[in-house]
Each structure stands twice: as structure tokens, then as C-alpha cells.
Amino acid sequence: MNILSVSFSYSEQSMGRRGLELMDHYLNFSDIIKIDLPVCNSNKPDGEVPLEVHALCAKMDEADILVFSVPEATAHYAAAFKNAMDWIVCASSFHSDLGQDSPFYNKPVYVVTFTPCYVDAGHRHFEMTKHLIEKMGGLVYNSFVKKDGWIKCLPENYEWVQEECNEILFTTMPPAINRKEDWSHWPVTWVKQYNEWNNQWRMK
Numbered sequence: 001m002n003i004l005s006v007s008f009s010y011s012e013q014s015m016g017r018r019g020l021e022l023m024d025h026y027l028n029f030s031d032i033i034k035i036d037l038p039v040c041n042s043n044k045p046d047g048e049v050p051l052e053v054h055a056l057c058a059k060m061d062e063a064d065i066l067v068f069s070v071p072e073a074t075a076h077y078a079a080a081f082k083n084a085m086d087w088i089v090c091a092s093s094f095h096s097d098l099g100q101d102s103p104f105y106n107k108p109v110y111v112v113t114f115t116p117c118y119v120d121a122g123h124r125h126f127e128m129t130k131h132l133i134e135k136m137g138g139l140v141y142n143s144f145v146k147k148d149g150w151i152k153c154l155p156e157n158y159e160w161v162q163e164e165c166n167e168i169l170f171t172t173m174p175p176a177i178n179r180k181e182d183w184s185h186w187p188v189t190w191v192k193q194y195n196e197w198n199n200q201w202r203m204k
Helices: 015-027 051-062 079-091 126-135 158-169 186-202
Strands: 003-007 031-034 065-069 108-114 139-146
Touching: 003 015, 003 051, 015 031, 015 065, 015 108, 015 158, 031 051, 051 079, 079 126, 108 126, 108 158, 126 139, 139 158
Parallel strands: 003 031, 003 065, 065 108, 108 139
Antiparallel strands: none
16 A cells, blocks of 8 residues: 655755654654645646656655645745645646546545644644645545644654544545546647637737
8 A cells, every 4th residue: 555645844954854754653754755845837838847746746646645745834834835735736737626637536535733832723724725635636534633742742652643543544445437538639729729828918
């Protein structure tokens, strides 16, 4: 079973990444990816994106299950998560049925937030995060908040994440669903329309 984890934080000392390292004790991740992507600045529907985006998509495409560590920021998902999702959309040439070409199409996704808060916090982005992931074709099986991280997210404190890891290990995989083919012409159409629109501005 290929279980891939992604830490959607730009912090070099990310609690999210360190939490995933604890989970790795049980889940033996194929990789723990640390997001390090430039700000998405493209509106070209040509699928041309940084090599790091293609590498991220390839890793996700190979995985059976994904564990996303998504920090909460201003009661929302962190910018690194949205930025990565935007780049994935760019890589799929902006076609409208986003889920059809998503690298996590029809795959179980678990969302976890590691937070130093010890009160009821860290979960406020879950509905928005779930909506975005499922809009892009993923299947959010569950979302977890791991609180009190400055005290509990410590080296070798594996028991802190054991319950969540047990749930992930016993994931029931969804039935296979074939992607539709009726969207395959859209990227070409979008590129043509984009070029026609862009040329009008260039001639201005």
C-alpha cells in the first residue's frame, strides 16, 4: 500500500511535517513531501507549470492513499495548500471538470492539522478543505486535529498519533472509477481561446 504524505507549510520547522514524521512510524510513508512551490502566477491553459508541480502530481498519482497536513491560518486553510491546488489545476490545463485529471482522483485523502492550540481550534478550515479536495476528485475519508502540539508533538511520542494511524491503515479502498474521455479536447480549445484573447491585448 502506497501511502503518501504532504506537508502544506513553507516553514522550515513545520509542526505539520514533524507530526507526519511521527505518523511515519506506523504508516511507513512512501514519502513526506514538503511543499516548496512559487506563488501560482499563471492563467495560461497550456499545462506548462514548474517541474516541482509535475513531480508533486506524479507522486500523488502513484499513491493509493494521501495524508495532507494542512495548517489552519486565519480560520482557513493555509496559503501553501491553496497555492498547490491552484498549480495542480494549471497542470491539468484548466479544464472545467477538475476532478477528471486530478492526481488524487477517486483516492482516499486524510486531512490532519497539527496545532499548538489546546482549546477547540484547528478544525475551522475542514469543510472548506474537504470541499476543495472533493471538487478536484479526491475522497476525504476523515479529518483530524492534533492539539497541544508544543507539549505532545515531540520526538518519539508516537502514541499521540496512533489512533489516527490505525484508522488510515485499515482504509477501505473505493471501487475503481474510470475517468471520462469527453473532456480531452478542452485543453486545446482553451489554449486557442486564450491565445485569441491575449493577442487582442498585445495589439492594443
